Amino acid sequence: MRNLLVLGLLTFAVIPALSQNTLPDVKIRNLDGKEVSFSSISSAKDTAIVISFWATWCVPCITEMETLNDQYSEKQKEIPFKILAVSIDDARTISKVKPFVRGRGWDFDFYTDSNHDLKRALNINDIPHILIIKNGSIVYQHTGYTPGNEEELYTKLKMK
């Protein structure tokens, strides 16, 4: 029983503290349909990476993306970061993703995760869900979007 307790502590207290790096090596696709490895595109050393999970049918996601898009170039002058927008649209709506983002005039790096391999590997329940990755480690996450949430994101991005 006590061993079990220690094992529990190991799982929930210590492993998280020990864990570092090696983000899941899951394949997602870019807008041309080419497979890319998530761990390679998220391992930049000198810049923070924001991953935003969204879909073309999710109104709060679109509100969040539009807010981030309108402030993107301005904020990038202050903080070195880039946004990778990962759409979880499946076969029902995936063909709309590229025309949608071009038609909206958004300016992020776009990827698709149509059978949710990455969403599952990072244990994301609902969208919108946003993550900050610095030096290969996830340092911040937020689920849901309420207007103004972007301020917290920028604050976290500025933190060393």
Add this chain to the structure above:
Amino acid sequence: MKGYLHFPLRTNFLFCLLLLLAEGHAQLPNISRGHLSGSFESYTQFYQPDSKINAILPQDRVGSNNYLKLDYNYNRIAVGIQYESYLPTVAGFPFTLNQSKIVNRYFRYTADKFTIQVGDFYEQFGSGLILRSWENRQIGINNALEGVKLHFNPLPYLNLKGVYGRQRKIFDYANSVVRGLDAEIDFSKLRSNIDPKTRFTVGLSYVSRYQQYTGPDPLFPATVSAYGSRAEISGKSASLSLEYVYKTKDPTPVNGQDKTSGKALLINASVTGKNIGLNLSLRSLENFDYRGERDAIGTQLPVNFVPALTKQHDYLTPNIYVYNAQTAGEAGGQVDLFYNIKGKRNRTSRVAINFAQYRGLSNKNDIFSISSNKYFSDFSIEWKKKWSKSWNTTLAYHNVYYNKSVVEGGIHDNISANILLLNALYKYAKNRSFRFEVQNLFTKQDDGNWAAAVAEFGFAPAFNIYVNDLYNYGVTNIHYTGIGGSYAKGATRFAIGYGRQRAGLICVGGVCRFVPAATGITATLTTTFNN
């Protein structure tokens, strides 16, 4: 500290070692210890009787769906489990269960040129028209395969996939096996390894399902096979893709013991430019229901994925008449146009237009014999305008035609509806916002007119409260009123609501979900951690 001093020596030692390791981690930040990720999701409802909306009232008036998932990866190895607990299932879920179990477990090894996974896995070939195993907790689908899957990249331009396993059937497995092979060749990489401007790929798939047959017919197909081929050419600003799947005969109760083969053809084309995007999808299919067991119906044991290719709506009233793909036979398509007009000082206008139409087939074995029997059509135009830093609005109009007899079964009048919708967001301080939505659905058929309104206050970064009402003032005079709120911190979110809910997709407080018809309290807790 006294708490663990009296532990047996070994345990104590282990505990100290763990503390040491944890300390050591601070000094040796470069040592990778892998990545641990987990999530918990609980969706709980407390029901009250409400005969007015025919709400499903379970015997003990509580439904609770809970999911715990853990995944760990270290270098090339990944392992994970999923535990599900239904205490019991929420009302309106596609199955009823009062049980808990570890349902998924897997081990995966990734090498340079291949990945092997044993245990439970998800997979999709092409667009999923031939094979898709996936999970959707809101609608209660999980057809993960239990067995082996292999991805193999022997050459830079060749991608091979193989799967073998049995499908998950709620807390059990289907009494059949599903086998599949898929090969994708990237012709643009045949000669050089450099990413070309134009990609040209071809894919070939084979999927078969074997379920033992014990009946008297010596020619009965116990094995049902499907053959798929697809091709895609995509450049910077245009792409074209085609997919064709042929399925051997498969007499089932769903297709009325049809002894002919099935076919599906999917064509997609898109053109994009700066600030503009156009997409066209065409699909025609017949006798294309493909399942793990012959007697399966509804959301049970799908082998492939045949979604309705129409606009997926995100507001209350457009979700009243929603189309469902007719696997017996249908032909149709949709076109989408998205464009934006940059205004002064970021005051952009964004426009989205969609038109979709589906019809029956006049010859049930010919996917090109489009009949005049219209199943569904939807024309919508949406205009989103940013007026200032604090104001933006969305105005939308829909015209819907819904053949209720075909989509829902039975004999009904065909429905023609018009919908007007306004959504406005006012950000009155840096982290304070107010959103309201008013909409009306006009129709002379079925339940007649519907009106809806939503008011929502956001207090970033954490709180959100809303009140909404969907009112049928045509026939039933029923108000579906709801009130609720949510609290989010980091990757944890708690939401609670009280009221009547009509079945459908609802998006409030930052997330979208499918919900069944019910009256009562709904509480949702989700959390994620990644370390």
